[in-house]
Amino acid sequence: MMSKGVVRKFSLCMVVLLCLSGCWDSSDIENIGFAIGFGIDPGDDEQAPIQLTTQVASTKKQGGQAATAQQGKLFQNITLKGNSMQDILRSLALQLPYPVFTDHLETIVINEDTASDYDLFILLDQMLRDNVTRSSPAVLLTKQTAGDVLDVNIEGEITSRYINNFFENESSTMKILPQKRLGEVTANLIAGTSVILPSVTKGKNTVRLDGAGVIRAKDNKLAGFLTDNEVEGINWLSGNGEGGLLNYKDEKGNTIIYEIQHYKAKPKPHYQNGKLSFDVQITAQGWITEDWSLTSNNLSENYIAKLERLAGDEVVKIMEGTMEKLQQDFKTDVVQFYDSFRIAYPRDYQKMKKDWDTYFANADVQYDVEIKIVNTGDLVKEGRLK
Amino acid sequence: MGRIIEFLARTDVWLGTIVVVLVPVLSALLFKKLKELRRKTNVRPKQHFIPSNIVLTEKLTSNVKSIKAIVGDSSDIIFRQFKLGNDNRSCSIVHIDGLVDAQQLQQAVLHPLLHGKQAKSRLNLFRSQSIKDYLLNHTIEVSDIKVTKEIDKVARQLLSGSVLLLVDGLDEVLILSVKKWISRSVEDPISEPLVRGPRMGFIENLRDNTAILRRMTTDPNLTFTDFEVGERTKKQLTIAYIRDIANDELLTEVKRRIEDLDIDHAAESGYIEQLIEDDYLSIFPQVQSTERPDRVMAAILEGRVAIMLDGTPYVLIAPATFSVMLQSPEDYYERWIPMSLIRVLRYIAALLSVFLPSFYIAFVSFHQGLIPTDLALAIAGTRVGVPFPTIIEALLMEVSIELLREAGVRLPKPVGQTVGLVGALIIGEAAVQAGLVSPIMVIVVSATAISSFVSPQYNAGIALRSLRFLSMFSAALLGLYGISLFFLALCIHAVKLKSFGLPYVTPGTLYSKEDWKDFFLRLPLFTMRKRPAEYYPKDQVRRKKK
Amino acid sequence: MKLGTNQITTTQMIALLSSALIAVGIFTLPRNLALKVGTPDLWISTLIGGIFSYITCLIIVSLCLRFKQLTFFQFNKLIVGKWIGTLLSVGFIGYALMIGSFEIRSMGELTQFYLLEETPITVIVISMYWVAIYLLTSGINPIARLIEMLTPLTICIFVIVILLGLEVFELDNLRPVLGLGITPVLKGLTPTFLTFSGTEFLLVFIAMMQKPKEAKKVALIGLAIPVSIYILAVVVITGGLSVERMKHQKWPTFALIQEYEYRGVLFERFESLFLVVWLIQMFLTYVVCHYVAAKGVATLTRLSYKKASYMLLAAVYFICLIPSDLNQLEKMGTLIGWTSFAFSFLVPALLLLIAWMRGLKLDDEQRSSA
Structure with a gap:
């Protein structure tokens, strides 16, 4: 019968096809190393100018839980030198018995020297091109060796993830810059604007966020670092923070803590006859959460108004300090004033885009801060004199 | 230009072209052949199980002899000769022992015959017409009496439990229906238990079943039409429908298919189902089967047709769609909000039972980057030391679950429980501890198994369970892409499938407002003012007021 | 019972048209637009661009309604004669084939890039x-049913996935509106219109509608x-990525989806x-393209639709x-766009x-007399 022959041939074909085809892309999850963090440092010689530390989550050891507890290390760092990122990544194959996938990359830490020697765009090129790396890893700078920062062993944590999780504290302090993800950095690089990246330092057995580094738009290289307090100013100016504390003193020197619940920064650009100036309007709402003065009556409107005024002055002081550094030392706009200018003067911006940082550095900035205290907490102090 | 020529010269392109065309063409031919197999009519000689050359005569002895010749020498057939009480005429009663209500036979038939008195009527009993008249009108106290001359009908009736009364001088046989046989009492249907709803299931006796349906309504339009199926066994088959609701085209189609079916013996309604369904190569059941009378009643009130076979409690309902397979009568008995949620849950369960293991395979062995980092690390950690690739591991577990289930179903209850226990121990504990499978795989497999039991229609559940394996293979071959292709192929198959002319995925296509009220959600009853449009009922309105 | 007709309902037609329009464009349009605008x-x-497409649709509809129940392949002969008509039909078939293969090839390339790196593209394409x-092979009815069944699902998921991108949405990226005047907007019309190719399939499908009156x-x-x-x-993409970045991303839609991440949900990543x-x-x-082409071939030759x-x-x-690489594929896309302009x-x-x-018109009475 004809159909029988056809059946036999057909099933034979299918079986052969299935066997031949196999599963090209199949690879079991336990036989893969997941790169969780990258640390980029300068290499010492000409041939291999880049040193890449890859932090690989060690799944092999997680099998027995006892093993994990004893060794207490969930990752494995491999440091290799080479002249390109992809090259180094592939060289890992010489050291590790399993392929390394970068799908789960969480953090990229870049050393100060590398950042000032290389265009940031070049350093990140491989990750942007790669089809599996996502745009979510956080990019950070460090003054120390990036490899050493990643090497810090924190009990039960993978360092890269640990660093990345810092940014969830964004709403508790103004001294943390919002997380700069790879995607956002790329957006800045492509748009030709300066970038500010948080910086991380390692302590003895810890890592901490510490200030930020500024990448200037001119050549995408590191211009310098800002301190924690200046980062606070950046957050006030850009309006990107989520809230935090404002620590200031009243005229008698008593410490007062103002907790910002939400705030807004609105730079208003003015451009006339080639003169650029900004009016920065800041409005904030928050609570008084600590007040060391004993004589105050926090129910009196006068007193509240005084506190509000003082807080506003403090904010202006912080911003002026930061702005001076940005305009004088770094000459970079990392507080996104260009955005408001682009919206207000789209045609002029097209022309000024290239040298925006120079225009920014010469701009006049006025501040107008309005702080509102909506609550002074559960405690009422009667104004009594001692 | 040169590039094009170079391209034209590439052999792999030509080879691919041949493959891409040849494989579907060949498989189409194959399927065509397979489909024709069913349509091929086997010419078989007309079978006569009852010799038709025998005719009834007026002589009792020869008639009795003829019947003996037909039914043979079976020990359970009782021939009782006697004389009529008033004129000593020879009579004979033939019946099957065990199928007849002996008491009624004695009281309503034998007693009046043996003690009959001439006085009451002035009939001349020596004429054959008048003896028939006498027996029918004056003597026998049975309501269902038929008189026939056809010998094969006589034989069939005898064998189905009727009592034959043969009278000397009469060339006809009186068929008295005093049937009684052992029959199960009406019980809660085992395969479709409900928390709320009538505790009543069909039983094996067709007449009882039609009576159960009749008891549910006094609508004169409820119609039963009888057929006989089985060339040899001649089982009684009844289709039930509401005359002024069921669509005529549907009805003629059902009748045509039943009349066309050719089978020796239909042991269960499953036989009928397989013989009348549209596509025998499909994995989906295209006819619904149930043993719940309330379900059948609801279905025929929607304009569908129920097919009942003698000897089985399972009643078929046609046409059926996929959404029907995920509905339970209880959806309508409880309040609409929880039942809508439960129905959505069933759809999710159906999806999970097909796709969960394949998604696991795809994510674990193909797209590790697409799952959250913590989960990826956790899975990787548990899989360390497992000697098999994920697909083998999954197959191993799925097959053993199926084995367990099958073993548990067939065994007597106490043993079945032991099997379950042992299986759970082996699969859940030992296999993991021995490092043969990863604990996450156990979770995946058991979640899949549980969701496949959610389906309220047992046969739909089986279909989904077998689809799961195909889905796993496609995932193992091409990952997520393979799953998408499989999903597409499944959808295409479902879209091509029809049940008695009704597309199988109906409310999902050919949208109609009425059907969507009872699709993913079960909207409040007052909104379902009309009958579902998918069955094209003649009487569309269910209730007038909004 | 109207079961098993060879016609398609209005809802099916709507689903069919919209699914013919949503295609590769969702990946390529944002970048092409950003480059031009x-x-x-x-x-x-x-x-x-959408409004312009609607106007062309109206032209097509009024043309088709003049020749009720005739497809483009049939009525063009009546208008311009046998030879030019056949030529047009052949061109249309070729165009449908090209657009179909273009979709599949793009699908293959993307699948290979994001899902199956090592798998040969021929395998991906052939299995599809x-x-x-x-x-x-089973004709228009199952096709229409499948599209009707799946399109709402896919559209819903598209919308959800795109709306989830609002997490990274910044309104400032969309401002200023018309900052550089109307000229850049007009420049963007070409890629938009090229993306909306697919309306010309109405030329064939209106003939199969159950109620052709509802074609408009x-x-x-x-x-x-x-x-x-x-x-x-x-x-959402402009708001989430900014125009500058859209220019530099090969597939901005995908970049947007990669940009956001909802931690703690089972799917952290929605791509x-x-x-x-x-x-x-x-x-x-x-499938729509292939059906049109096969229908055309079956009308022109004596072959059955299945063959x-x-x-x-x-x-x-x-x-x-x-096309040997992505650049050529893109060129093919542009070519298709212009052909589409011609046919739509x-x-x-x-x-x-x-x-x-x-004064050509074919009504039901005329047909019965003819």
Whole structure:
């Protein structure tokens, strides 16, 4: 019968096809190393100018839980030198018995020297091109060796993830810059604007966020670092923070803590006859959460108004300090004033885009801060004199 | 230009072209052949199980002899000769022992015959017409009496439990229906238990079943039409429908298919189902089967047709769609909000039972980057030391679950429980501890198994369970892409499938407002003012007021 | 019972038209637009392009309604004679084949890039063709049913996945509106219009509608759905990525989906979901193209529709392998766009003009007499 022959041939074909085809892309999850963090440092010689530390989550050891507890290390760092990122990544194959996938990359830490020697765009090129790396890893700078920062062993944590999780504290302090993800950095690089990246330092057995580094738009290289307090100013100016504390003193020197619940920064650009100036309007709402003065009556409107005024002055002081550094030392706009200018003067911006940082550095900035205290907490102090 | 020529010269392109065309063409031919197999009519000689050359005569002895010749020498057939009480005429009663209500036979038939008195009527009993008249009108106290001359009908009736009364001088046989046989009492249907709803299931006796349906309504339009199926066994088959609701085209189609079916013996309604369904190569059941009378009643009130076979409690309902397979009568008995949620849950369960293991395979062995980092690390950690690739591991577990289930179903209850226990121990504990499978795989497999039991229609559940394996293979071959292709192929198959002319995925296509009220959600009853449009009922309105 | 007719309902027609329009464009349009326009006014271009497409649709509809129940392949002979008509038909078939293979090839490239790096593209493409032919051989009814069943699902998931991108949305990226005037917006019309190719398939499908009177409604709704999805996508992508970045991303839509991340949900990353849905959508678009081509071949020659679709399988496979790399594929896309312009605007407009001047019209009475 004809159909029988056809059946036999057909099933034979299918079986052969299935066997031949196999599963090209199949690879079991336990036989893969997941790169969780990258640390980029300068290499010492000409041939291999880049040193890449890859932090690989060690799944092999997680099998027995006892093993994990004893060794207490969930990752494995491999440091290799080479002249390109992809090259180094592939060289890992010489050291590790399993392929390394970068799908789960969480953090990229870049050393100060590398950042000032290389265009940031070049350093990140491989990750942007790669089809599996996502745009979510956080990019950070460090003054120390990036490899050493990643090497810090924190009990039960993978360092890269640990660093990345810092940014969830964004709403508790103004001294943390919002997380700069790879995607956002790329957006800045492509748009030709300066970038500010948080910086991380390692302590003895810890890592901490510490200030930020500024990448200037001119050549995408590191211009310098800002301190924690200046980062606070950046957050006030850009309006990107989520809230935090404002620590200031009243005229008698008593410490007062103002907790910002939400705030807004609105730079208003003015451009006339080639003169650029900004009016920065800041409005904030928050609570008084600590007040060391004993004589105050926090129910009196006068007193509240005084506190509000003082807080506003403090904010202006912080911003002026930061702005001076940005305009004088770094000459970079990392507080996104260009955005408001682009919206207000789209045609002029097209022309000024290239040298925006120079225009920014010469701009006049006025501040107008309005702080509102909506609550002074559960405690009422009667104004009594001692 | 040169590039094009170079391209034209590439052999792999030509080879691919041949493959891409040849494989579907060949498989189409194959399927065509397979489909024709069913349509091929086997010419078989007309079978006569009852010799038709025998005719009834007026002589009792020869008639009795003829019947003996037909039914043979079976020990359970009782021939009782006697004389009529008033004129000593020879009579004979033939019946099957065990199928007849002996008491009624004695009281309503034998007693009046043996003690009959001439006085009451002035009939001349020596004429054959008048003896028939006498027996029918004056003597026998049975309501269902038929008189026939056809010998094969006589034989069939005898064998189905009727009592034959043969009278000397009469060339006809009186068929008295005093049937009684052992029959199960009406019980809660085992395969479709409900928390709320009538505790009543069909039983094996067709007449009882039609009576159960009749008891549910006094609508004169409820119609039963009888057929006989089985060339040899001649089982009684009844289709039930509401005359002024069921669509005529549907009805003629059902009748045509039943009349066309050719089978020796239909042991269960499953036989009928397989013989009348549209596509025998499909994995989906295209006819619904149930043993719940309330379900059948609801279905025929929607304009569908129920097919009942003698000897089985399972009643078929046609046409059926996929959404029907995920509905339970209880959806309508409880309040609409929880039942809508439960129905959505069933759809999710159906999806999970097909796709969960394949998604696991795809994510674990193909797209590790697409799952959250913590989960990826956790899975990787548990899989360390497992000697098999994920697909083998999954197959191993799925097959053993199926084995367990099958073993548990067939065994007597106490043993079945032991099997379950042992299986759970082996699969859940030992296999993991021995490092043969990863604990996450156990979770995946058991979640899949549980969701496949959610389906309220047992046969739909089986279909989904077998689809799961195909889905796993496609995932193992091409990952997520393979799953998408499989999903597409499944959808295409479902879209091509029809049940008695009704597309199988109906409310999902050919949208109609009425059907969507009872699709993913079960909207409040007052909104379902009309009958579902998918069955094209003649009487569309269910209730007038909004 | 109206079961088993050879016609398609109005809802099916709407689903069919919108799924023919949502295709590769969802990946390529944002970048092409950003390159041409350069300002955040991309969405205005999309909107205007959509309106223009609606006008062409109206031309097609009024042309088709003149010749009730005749497809493009049949009525063009009546208008311009046998030879030119055949030429037009052949051109249309070739165009349908090209667009179909283009969709499949793009699908293959993307799948390979994001999902199956090592798998040869021929395997990806061939398996898709096989699934497609399983559907295609059974004619228009199952096709329409499948599209009707899956399109709402895919559209919902598209919208959800794109709306989830609001997490990274910044309104400032969309401002200023018309900052550089209207000129950049007009520049964006070409890529938009090229993306909305697919309306010309109405030329064939209106003949199969159960209620051809509703063809205008079909054109309106069937166009409004994809256009609003495109606008939504363009707006959210512009807001999430900024115009500058859209220019530099090969597939901005995908970049947007990669940009956001919802921690703690089972799916932290939505690109898998998006890709799967998009695969299905591409499949539907391809099926529509292949059906049109096979229908055309069956009308022109004596081949049955089934045989024609099997034969065309070879053609689409062959065509889809012709572009050797992504750049050539993009060139092919542009070529298709311009052909589409011809078939969705120029040809119907000319035909309508000629038919109107010659007073050609085919009504039911005339057909019965003829």
